[in-house]
Amino acid sequence: MGRRRFVSTLISFSGLLAAGHALGWDPDWAWAENTSQDPSDAGAPTLARFPQKAELILLTDRPPQLETPLRYLLTDLTPNEAFFVRWHLSGIPTKVDRNTFRLEISGKVNKPLSLSLSELQSKFEPVSLVAFAQCAGNFRSWFEPRVPGGQWSSGAMGNARWKGVRLKEVLDAAGVQAGAVQVGLRGLDEPPSAKTPVYQKSLQIDHARDGEVMIAYEMNGEPLPMLNGYPIRLVVPGWYATYWVKALSSISVLDQPLKTFWMDKAYRIPDNAEANEEPQHLAPTTVPISQMPVHSIFVKPAPGEQLRAGQPYQLAGVANDGSSGIRRTEISSDGGQTWSDASLGEDLGKYSWRTWRAEWTPPAKGTYRLMVRATTNSGQKQATAQWNRSGYQRDVIEHQDVVVL
């Protein structure tokens, strides 16, 4: 219901805004106190412009967490400048020297490696893949009851063409020893205090060597923006972006599972298929979040957008999953009683998101409940109800109420 309240606030604001603009009155004192009281209740998001980035929705500035505005989610590939940003610790890298940067591969390997960027790019076969990235907490602000954490709406996700080298090849070059169970991954970011746990993630050794996990040095044909992990980041196709370690600087091959707050306490979901639990009955066991389930959203109409009776309208949005790709997206304009197929955009591979479009002519004035649901190539469908204490892994069938005039 938070989203609906946001939308209604937005609608009432926009009417006033037009009148306010006409009057041209702009008293600085009027808003100052209001802002300091509670920006999250103000309705209009704060936009911010960070280096190499377009104007994005500001969640936090230290460390930076920037959300992609809805309008960017209409295309097959998300522009680098609009791609969301999410760092955990305030000591983020702001300067990288290509001469001195090294990726260290250590631990249970026959030959520890210290690879320069040019070595990484020249010694291993380049591979390219379109893959969808999404923050585990994307859509957190849509959960009801609300939960604490980064209050993302729909823009902690994006789709990009990544180019890099296979993690498998790099591990093979180092020679993984018998008994290895995981790889531990970390980047250049540093915690603000000595007692704060360094941001680290782990992958099972078989996953790390599946030939799909990539060390990427290009994003949509360009070097990664600094805020998206320059000079290299891990790409874990189909898995939540918490594993896509940015500014990747160290890979350690482990013979014991990595013990870290970031695997053991954070980024955990209820131990069931739909990451579902009830506030009164929390799941007794949790597991680390991993592969992304199927989900789909409306991009058009945008929240608060009004449609005209009798006039054809292009509904549009994206659907995504983390394993087999999207086979079908369906639309309902009657609150889920009847469904019809949307047309799917280009198929860029099973780890890409899929845009969709559907023409809809509102028959008469009134309020309509639009809904969208997607099915994967392997037959996976979306949840009909979902909540969890951390606001992770949203996969519920979404609705959007639209006013037709």
Added chain:
Amino acid sequence: MGRWMFLWMLVAVTIAVALAQQAQSQSRSHSPKAPESAADNGQVQQITLPQYPLQIPPGPNAEVYRRDCLACHTARYVSMQPHFPKAVWQSEVKKMVDVYGAPIPDTDQALIVEYLVAVKGVEATPAQGATTK
């Protein structure tokens, strides 16, 4: 009388409009305090992070909150949250200390919770009370 009422209504509407317009300008052109910067001489890539300082809302122990919490992160971590019951804020502060290693003296923790409840608190409902981690 009708005329006075009309004038007062005009004043009220004008103020509302001005408030809303400020909200708009706040959201559209909130300019960074540092200029955009991304240098790349071919070998060294460097950016300068802009800051978007936020005036924190007044409340009990606001200075304790500022000193203990904002050393590591922006006030926007709190400002972006919806309102939560005290139990949620207690667990958030505890999490910051226990797992993020925030150097917050024991005596300050309850003071910070008091501040957070004052600016982002709400009466507990059964559902929300159970969302504590």
